[in-house]
Structure formats: structure tokens, C-alpha cells
Amino acid sequence: MAKIIVRNGTFVTVGGEKPVIRGCMIIENDTIVYIGENEPEGNEIYDQTIDGTNKLYMPGLVNTHCHAAMSLLRGYGDDLALQVWLEEKMWPNEAKFTGEDVRWGTLLSIAEMIKGGTTSFVDMYDHMDEVAQAVEQSGMRGCLTRGAIGLCPPDVQDHKVKEAIQFAKDWHGKAEGRITTMMSPHAPYTCPPDFIEKFVQAAHDLDLPLHTHMSETLHEVLENERQYGLRPVDHLAKLGLFSRPSLVAHAVHLTDAEIETLSAHHVHVSHNPGSNLKLASGVARVPDLLKAGVLVSLGTDSSASNNNLDMFEEMRLAALIHKGVSGDPLAVPATEALKLGTVNGARSIWLDRVGTLEVGMKADFIALDTDQPHFLPKSDYVSHIVYSASAKDVVDVFVDGKQIVRNGECLTLDEERIKYEAQNRFELLTR
Amino acid sequence: MAKIIVRNGTFVTVGGEKPVIRGCMIIENDTIVYIGENEPEGNEIYDQTIDGTNKLYMPGLVNTHCHAAMSLLRGYGDDLALQVWLEEKMWPNEAKFTGEDVRWGTLLSIAEMIKGGTTSFVDMYDHMDEVAQAVEQSGMRGCLTRGAIGLCPPDVQDHKVKEAIQFAKDWHGKAEGRITTMMSPHAPYTCPPDFIEKFVQAAHDLDLPLHTHMSETLHEVLENERQYGLRPVDHLAKLGLFSRPSLVAHAVHLTDAEIETLSAHHVHVSHNPGSNLKLASGVARVPDLLKAGVLVSLGTDSSASNNNLDMFEEMRLAALIHKGVSGDPLAVPATEALKLGTVNGARSIWLDRVGTLEVGMKADFIALDTDQPHFLPKSDYVSHIVYSASAKDVVDVFVDGKQIVRNGECLTLDEERIKYEAQNRFELLTR
Structure with a gap:
């Protein structure tokens, strides 16, 4: 059983009672099992600990x-x-x-x-x-x-x-x-x-x-x-x-x-x-x-x-x-x-456990790097996501609790080969 | 006298006879003195040589x-x-x-x-x-x-x-x-x-x-x-x-x-x-x-x-x-x-030597990193700039022939201090 904790993060929940939570989120396997301001008490051991400082977490x-x-x-x-x-x-x-x-x-x-x-x-x-x-x-x-x-x-x-x-x-x-x-x-x-x-x-x-x-x-x-x-x-x-x-x-x-x-x-x-x-x-x-x-x-x-x-x-x-x-x-x-x-x-598309950061939902979430001029001041993160952010601000991506992008790099795909082959296919198609 | 050469670049000229040139651009002090497919002959010595591979150059x-x-x-x-x-x-x-x-x-x-x-x-x-x-x-x-x-x-x-x-x-x-x-x-x-x-x-x-x-x-x-x-x-x-x-x-x-x-x-x-x-x-x-x-x-x-x-x-x-x-x-x-x-x-704003990449124009130019999925295939770079690129694709910025952003980092400003002070001013204003 894989357990992940994200500490010191800012979470835009979309569906939760609070639109924005500053605190911690815990993932067990493919599911969000905790999200809140304070870390639960106890001496839990995690397989992965993520520092969410200067990161904005939101649903994928x-x-x-x-x-x-x-x-x-x-x-x-x-x-x-x-x-x-x-x-x-x-x-x-x-x-x-x-x-x-x-x-x-x-x-x-x-x-x-x-x-x-x-x-x-x-x-x-x-x-x-x-x-x-x-x-x-x-x-x-x-x-x-x-x-x-x-x-x-x-x-x-x-x-x-x-x-x-x-x-x-x-x-x-x-x-x-x-x-x-x-x-x-x-x-x-x-x-x-x-x-x-x-x-x-x-x-x-x-x-x-x-x-x-x-x-x-x-x-x-x-x-x-x-x-x-x-x-x-x-x-x-x-x-x-x-x-x-x-x-x-x-x-x-x-x-x-x-x-x-x-x-x-x-x-x-x-x-x-x-x-x-x-x-x-x-x-x-x-x-x-x-x-x-x-x-x-x-x-x-x-x-x-x-x-x-x-x-x-x-x-x-x-x-x-x-x-x-x-x-x-x-x-x-x-x-x-x-x-x-x-x-x-x-x-x-009939996915009822995807789309918000709430307990019981699938751990499909992304992190944006907010340590950039266009995310300042820290006024309204929902506004910043919609009116100021872009795809290029995304650094980490998880689906079903598994990380597929880390610090902007694809973990599951060979991006260099994909770029090479795509250009090659285009040239063959249009020559 | 500062002389800069950009080799192996793709240049979207905006004003030139050719909309896109693959080749080289030479800057003397604050001015573009050459842009073309082939490097001029002779044994010119340059103060700075830039490799433009996988970069798209365009006017600032x-x-x-x-x-x-x-x-x-x-x-x-x-x-x-x-x-x-x-x-x-x-x-x-x-x-x-x-x-x-x-x-x-x-x-x-x-x-x-x-x-x-x-x-x-x-x-x-x-x-x-x-x-x-x-x-x-x-x-x-x-x-x-x-x-x-x-x-x-x-x-x-x-x-x-x-x-x-x-x-x-x-x-x-x-x-x-x-x-x-x-x-x-x-x-x-x-x-x-x-x-x-x-x-x-x-x-x-x-x-x-x-x-x-x-x-x-x-x-x-x-x-x-x-x-x-x-x-x-x-x-x-x-x-x-x-x-x-x-x-x-x-x-x-x-x-x-x-x-x-x-x-x-x-x-x-x-x-x-x-x-x-x-x-x-x-x-x-x-x-x-x-x-x-x-x-x-x-x-x-x-x-x-x-x-x-x-x-x-x-x-x-x-x-x-x-x-x-x-x-x-x-x-x-x-x-x-x-x-x-x-x-x-x-x-x-009455700047008649700014806005295109042509000989005689001021060397106000920027470079985009095109080694990314959204710049492929290499079909039409004007289209890619307008319909696909964003501010975050910019890596290098020159004004008057002087570099002010290198690989995404401000060379002239203390960005860390600016972010800190801006957040601080916001908190003081709205407290």
C-alpha cells in the first residue's frame, strides 16, 4: 500500500467546503484520504513526502x-x-x-x-x-x-x-x-x-x-x-x-x-x-x-x-x-x-470520483509553481488559475495516486523520441 | 564595439522580405547588421556566439x-x-x-x-x-x-x-x-x-x-x-x-x-x-x-x-x-x-527602428524554446507564435543588443527581492 503526504501546500479544492486550504493532503494508493489545515496526529510512515511550499495543488x-x-x-x-x-x-x-x-x-x-x-x-x-x-x-x-x-x-x-x-x-x-x-x-x-x-x-x-x-x-x-x-x-x-x-x-x-x-x-x-x-x-x-x-x-x-x-x-x-x-x-x-x-x-464523462480534491476522491491532481511574478500577490488563487496561469506553470502531475510528470518531465513517456517521430511523420505525410 | 552572432537560428522577421529565415543574425552594438541564410565570409571575431538550435527568434x-x-x-x-x-x-x-x-x-x-x-x-x-x-x-x-x-x-x-x-x-x-x-x-x-x-x-x-x-x-x-x-x-x-x-x-x-x-x-x-x-x-x-x-x-x-x-x-x-x-x-x-x-x-509609440528583424533595426529580439510538443510539427512558425506559444516559452531577451533575460532568468533585476517586496506591499495595502 503506497502512502503519500503533501505538506505545506496550497490546495484549491474546487468541490470542498473550503475553496482554498493551506495545509496537507494524504493519498493512500489511488485515493485522497485526508485534506486539511493540520496534519493528523500519530506517527504515520509515508512512502513519499512532498514539500508543497510555493506550489498550488488542484484537481487535474x-x-x-x-x-x-x-x-x-x-x-x-x-x-x-x-x-x-x-x-x-x-x-x-x-x-x-x-x-x-x-x-x-x-x-x-x-x-x-x-x-x-x-x-x-x-x-x-x-x-x-x-x-x-x-x-x-x-x-x-x-x-x-x-x-x-x-x-x-x-x-x-x-x-x-x-x-x-x-x-x-x-x-x-x-x-x-x-x-x-x-x-x-x-x-x-x-x-x-x-x-x-x-x-x-x-x-x-x-x-x-x-x-x-x-x-x-x-x-x-x-x-x-x-x-x-x-x-x-x-x-x-x-x-x-x-x-x-x-x-x-x-x-x-x-x-x-x-x-x-x-x-x-x-x-x-x-x-x-x-x-x-x-x-x-x-x-x-x-x-x-x-x-x-x-x-x-x-x-x-x-x-x-x-x-x-x-x-x-x-x-x-x-x-x-x-x-x-x-x-x-x-x-x-x-x-x-x-x-x-x-x-x-x-x-x-461519467467519472464521479474525479474532478475535486476531497476525501474519497481519486488522487488525480496537479501542482503549479506559484513562485513566479504572475502569481503575485497571493490574493485569490482561483482567479490566478483562471485569469493568469498557463499549462507551462504545471510542474507535477498525479493520476490514480501515481506520478506521471515530475518537475515538468514526463515519467511515463519518451518525449525525445515522440518529438522526433512526430516531426518525421509530418514530413512523410506532407512531402 | 560589441559584436554578437546567432548561428543555426530560425528567425521570424515580421518585416523582412522573407517571413522566416533559417540561418544567422549578426548584431553590432545596438543594431542588427546582418540576417540571412548563410554566414558572411571572412574571419570575423565575435564577442559572443549564440547557438540558435531549437530556438525561434522574433522581434521583442x-x-x-x-x-x-x-x-x-x-x-x-x-x-x-x-x-x-x-x-x-x-x-x-x-x-x-x-x-x-x-x-x-x-x-x-x-x-x-x-x-x-x-x-x-x-x-x-x-x-x-x-x-x-x-x-x-x-x-x-x-x-x-x-x-x-x-x-x-x-x-x-x-x-x-x-x-x-x-x-x-x-x-x-x-x-x-x-x-x-x-x-x-x-x-x-x-x-x-x-x-x-x-x-x-x-x-x-x-x-x-x-x-x-x-x-x-x-x-x-x-x-x-x-x-x-x-x-x-x-x-x-x-x-x-x-x-x-x-x-x-x-x-x-x-x-x-x-x-x-x-x-x-x-x-x-x-x-x-x-x-x-x-x-x-x-x-x-x-x-x-x-x-x-x-x-x-x-x-x-x-x-x-x-x-x-x-x-x-x-x-x-x-x-x-x-x-x-x-x-x-x-x-x-x-x-x-x-x-x-x-x-x-x-x-x-513612434519607435521606427523597433519591431522587425531587419538590417539597420535596433537589436530588440527574443528567443523561444521550440523543443517542446506544442511547437511541433515544424509547419508554420508564425501560426505557432500566435496560436500556440505563451510568455513561458521565452528563454532569451535582448534590448539594444544587450541581453536582459538569459535562459528565463532576469539579468538586470533581483527577482527574489521584487517578489518578496510586492507581496509585502500588498499585505500592507489591504490589511
């Missing part, structure tokens, strides 16, 4: 929408409209992706994510066995799903459905429980209705949740209306997608009625502010979603449309843009933005 | 609106409307600021700025001798001005005007030319017309430019109309402010006619996206300003309303929010955002 960040392998295309075709970017830059190159490409692109993203304090992420892509192996090796958590585009002949469609089912069966609960799986028809505009229904049926059969892109652009919403006579929310509801636990990414263009439908069906929404801004998709109605009681979390989307995987930046964007656009300085305050990036993310 | 960033001392109030009163924040949180505490507070608050900001790649900044504040001394010591450039609020009795007003004139005279051209000065009535809503006119007259007498806040909030614009029958642009034009070279901060709420007036008078605009979003002031019409030929640059504003001084973040916000809000994915592309943060900033 949860990225609820990503296509990790696409980091191989970071900076390749910027400043374009979504459809042009997808159809002319992304899809033709992604079509060339082999398992090796997915492996090194995903590892590149995972290295960036864990070094930047993200301990759990959602990945929707192809060659998912490679992704799952990379997650297993990294020590982080992944909620993984084979995203399938249905614009293809019936036999290819069937093959994709089978592949998605096989992957979901093979990996659900693996890597000491750090990997879970979902079923994912890519989007209403890339999947015929009967193709979507097959994924819904599979999700029922396997007792798994569903994940899809929805209402990212106005164009896509209007096309859906033209083609099916329904906006995407009602269209997906009709196809049964919300009859299962579900997580939709983007949800930028929503009517009041659609927000009510999402709330009534307990649909989780992954807000992707950086990607939505960069692709000029628009600004999601996050304050309205929150008011309606919808569970909103944050995703980076891929680093081809972001172009980084810094979840501090997504929290900051979520806190900033809705104020600026609505004119309401109380829209998405720092405390709320911090929840979007942590506990809401965990709940969005 | 220019922050055109800041109140550096206010970093003492970072995180103190977030998520409030501008007037409430100013009147209840900032002004009462700032009224208590002594010269010592300004000194340590400014040094805290300067440490953050230079470590993050900002080599020139505008500061508008009080106790400006302290600010000028801090700039002189740091080795960076400052365009400094005593910002004066005129809501006070005539004798206090006169005292402020005299103080502003004295400061501008004392420091213009000092610190080997790194310090320049301006005249600054704080804003139309905090300065009676005759008070503003005194600053305009002084600017004419001293042959100096003017700097002021303008049209930051809609409330302020409507109040100006109510009180003076004019919107702020026409009001300031009538008072002669634009008869001098001038730089206005914010300019969020503008009509088409106002944009034309700013363009016709060659008024420079400091766009402060982070602060404008956080205070819910709105989104400035930057694409329209650029189309009208207005010289737009970027400012952080103070870290009490930002809450950091990371100019990479301001470039990224400028590149992202105007796309997302306008729906135009070509609004403010990465190449334009990079200009806003560098060469446009330099021109905005």
Missing part, C-alpha cells in the same frame, strides 16, 4: 473533446472556414493517416496534455487501438471512441460500426480502469440517419454512452433543417441519441427550445471556445446553457484547430468571451470556469 | 497600454463591471499607493513582462519617477506618462499638470534613449475639457505625443454625449487632442464616422482584448479599424483587469475573437496579429 484538468492524432497537422492550413479547412486541408491528409501516424500524433498530444496538467481526455478518432495503447502507457485517463463518418457505401459503413463496437468492447475498463469507451457517429451532417441509429442501438446493447459533434456551424444547422426538416437537436433526439447518456461537442448554434431539450434529456455539452473562435464558428450560449442546468465542460478540439491543448487557456477563454460578448461582467465567473475545466469535465 | 513584443504598478492588485476584486471595479476596488486602494508601492508593483510587472518577451511598454500612472527608474534599471524600453484625473479642485489640477510636464521633461530620451515620454489626460470622462486642453497645450510646447483612454465602455460614450453633446472622438478632436500625434487606448465603441475621423487624424489605437473582455466592455471593431488604415497595436492594460501581462495571449485573443464574433475566419489572420504585437506596437 479534464479535456472533453479532442482528436489527439491531429496534432500532426498543427499549423497546417490556418485561417480558413470550417468546411474549406476540413474538405481541403484536413480530410485529404487524414485519409493518408496510418496507425503509425495516429500513434505518434496521439503521443505528441498526450505529452503536451499531461505536461500541461490535463489528466483525463476524450478522444474521438480512427486507429483507436493505437490511441488506447498510448493512453495506457502514459498513465492518464482516456474516454475513447472510434468516431465514424457515414458518407460511404453500406459495406464500409457496416465495417465501421463493427470496428467501433469491437474497440468499445475491447478497451472499456482497461488500463486499471483508466480507459472507458463510448459510441460515436461523427456528426449529423456526416452520418445518414440509419447509420446514427446503428450507433444508438450499439450503445444500448453495450450499455455505453454516445458522443458526437453537433451544431458547430450555422451552415450545418441550416443544412440539417433543409435536408431533414429539423434542427440538429430535434433530429438527434428523434434518432434516439439522447435516449442514452450522451456528450455533444460544440453546440454553438442553439435556440431556447433546443437548450430546453438538451436540459430535459441531461445531455452533456463540451464547450470548445478556442476552436469555435479560430474557425469563426461563433460563440456558444454557455451562460444560457448553465442557467438551464445543462452540464457544460471544456474541450480543446484538435490542435489543428486550436492550436494547442492548454486547458488553462480554454478556462480563461470561457471566462472572458462570454463576458465580452454578453456585456455581463458576471457571466461565467472564475469559480465557474474552474468547475468547467475540472469537476464538470469529470462528470461529463 | 510591444505592449502599448499598461499601468504596471497595478499588478499589486492582481486578483483583488475580479468579475465586476468597470465602474464598480474602478470606484469600489481600484481607486480607493490606488489612492493609498505610495512611491514604494508603485516601485515594487512596477518592478513586479517589468519582471513578468521581460521574462515573457515584452521589450517595450507604455506606462500611464502616478509616481512616475519610480516607474522611470525601474525601466532604466531593467534595460527594457518605456514610453512613459503621468496619467492625470481632473476630477479635483483647480489647485490640485494645476499641480498635476505641472507634475506631468516636469516628468515628461526630466525623462524624455533618458536611459540611453530607451525612455520616451507623452502627455496624458486620463480620459474624457475623468477630465473636464479645459483640463484636457492644458495637456494638449503642454504636448505642443514640449513637442510630445498624447495618450488617453477613450470609448472603453458604452456607458462612458453615452455619458459623453449627454454631457457634451458629442461622442468621445469628436469631443477629443474638438479639444485639439488629435492635433498632436496621439495614441488612444481601448476605442471599443466606435461609429463608422468615428473610425474615419481616427484614420484621417492618424490616431493610433491600442487594442486591449483581454481587459475589454474581462470587464465586459465589449469587442472593439478591429477588422474595421484595420480596413480604414488605422494603426492598431496591442496592450494588456493592467494585470488588475487582465490578469497577466502575456502579450502572446493578447496576440492570440486578437486573432481569435474577431473571427468568432464576426463569423469571418479571415478576420485578423496570424500574420496580422503578429504585426499588431510587434511592429505596429513600435510604430504606435
